[in-house]
Amino acid sequence: METIDEKRACKTCINDRYIYNNLKNYGKMSECSYCQRRRKTISIKEIAEEIEDGITTEYRQCKMEYYNPATGTYTISTEGLDDILYGVYSCRNDLFEDICSYIAPDGWYERDNEYIGDKEDISAIYNKEWKTFCHMVKYETRYVFFNQWDEDQEDERAKKILEFISKAVEKLDLAKEISPQMRFYRGRPHHAREGAFHSDTQLAAPPACDAKANRMSAEGISIFYGANNIKTVLAEIYNGIDQYATIAQFKNKHKLLLLDLSKVLNMKSPSLFDRKNRDKKGYIRFFKDFINMITSPVNNIPAIEYVPTQILTEYFRHVYRYGCTFDGIIYPSSKNPHGKCYALFFNNEQCINGKDQRLIMDQKTVKTYRLFN
């Protein structure tokens, strides 16, 4: 009878393309110990080591007690390897058991809950950092934090969170190039049906003197807020007071480079065994929470609540470089599921006829809609 050290499994029995592809160079022609077909096979030892390598990116194995600040007690983790593996890997039972017998069976815990090591999950760390940053710029210092570089100071952490977010933008490739002539819809609410807004000057980004504090721009700074369709515009500008909204379609004159935060929503978490992409896992997890935080409706004073995202926008507009500068940000609508919002860095003059025109309104598309049904 074959010992476990002599056993080998084929691609079909391994049943995971990442594990197989990572190991296929070690393969040799032999009978598979599980399905008995003669094929290219990999030894159980190599398969188990590859699996252990994958799960240790998310879990750690430790028999020590660790302090759990949530409960204030010392705990020994009893999470079994098979429980972890069930969630991330499936294959035929006999192979699964052989793999488990090769790797330490107990004492695993998620790096998320890791307090004894030095490596905490990045999404958890930077989620906390973003909250600290929000508190600081809302209630402590807003305009000068960037020039102070003292270690251990909150302003140093502020710099780090912005740098972390830009690193995540690169890692997840969130830049999106937009060809000329893409459609952007923008509208303004009004009370009476007739006599409202008709011209590009009225429907464009507001003049600086009328620019109110908004999610991505401070009072006095004019940018173009729009959406990818009329339904999203109506949902976004609904204010419970005005009965109507007039909406127009704008198109970009030149190519644009946008920061597309909405890309993250469709990103699947990579497999633990996908060596090329598994380090994106923490960034994806961070961004999914982060996007929720920065797009949710605000209940308090907008002038204060929007400060963190206004700083973030200015950072991407004026400080950060992704080959060239971003022309705007795409973010998911919090009012219309699947709708996308655009904050384009163009002011009133750049939306009307002139030498610096970047967006062109199509006069034929101007139409008034009812905001209440």
Ligand SMILES: [Zn+2]
């Ligand atoms: Zn097989």
